[in-house]
Amino acid sequence: MTVTAVRKDPDTLTMILDAEFYASPERVWQLWADPRQLERWWGPPTYPATVTSHDLRPGGRVEYHMTGPEGDESRGYWEVVEADAPRRLVFRDGFANADGTANSALPLNEARVTIAEIGEGRTRMTIQSIFPDASAMEQLIAMGMEEGLRQAVGQIDAILAARVRA
């Protein structure tokens, strides 16, 4: 596991994740910049991603869908805000309808990716995930990014444990 830190700040609606790789910044940048590589890590093994459009420039758009075990498809897209190879990428991640249009009922969250060399052949990638507002964060709690989620897990565990004892 190369994740070195995960910090969550509910007050600023932010999650920050640090990861280190034994690779150059250029190599880490390719994970985002090469659609064939992106689709090998964006989706979980059970929901592999297929990137259908990939324009990693400010104002550009990345479109993808993820295919589930039953053949079900979920579509999503990024709006690229900043792209400064190999150091910085900022994009808004949103859901899309089956026809590819943006689903505005579900919130966008902004991801800021910073890639920096830290010596001895290592590179640190920091992903800062910023939620547009508290209600959006509530919806995106689903992604496992906020303290409330841990509280919910803890409470559920306590309830299930209490039932076993009862």
Next chain:
Amino acid sequence: MQIAPPDFDRMFGALADATRRDIVRRAVDAEEGVAELASHYPMSFAAVQKHVAILERAGLVTKERSGRRKIVRTNPEGLRVARRLLDRYEQLWLGRIDRMTTLVADPHHTKETKR
């Protein structure tokens, strides 16, 4: 990115609220109806009723008749489903980083020459 069953939004929307999590906790004992539950919170009966309805739709609680009363009861199977979903999402980004690490080490995908 949406990688969950359709119930996902409903389930997490239901659990994203502190009052509703508290109702789920209290309803494990299955002793109280909506009116009794409402007495624990500084909000109206109608507001608590709404919270219970959201939990009911998410499959986290059920209402059952006991004489003239309707008792709110936590549905353990709903909780287990929620727990599995929560675990899965907790792992989402960690899984991505893991896959990135594997990919970075894969010589097939290393386009540049030397580090």
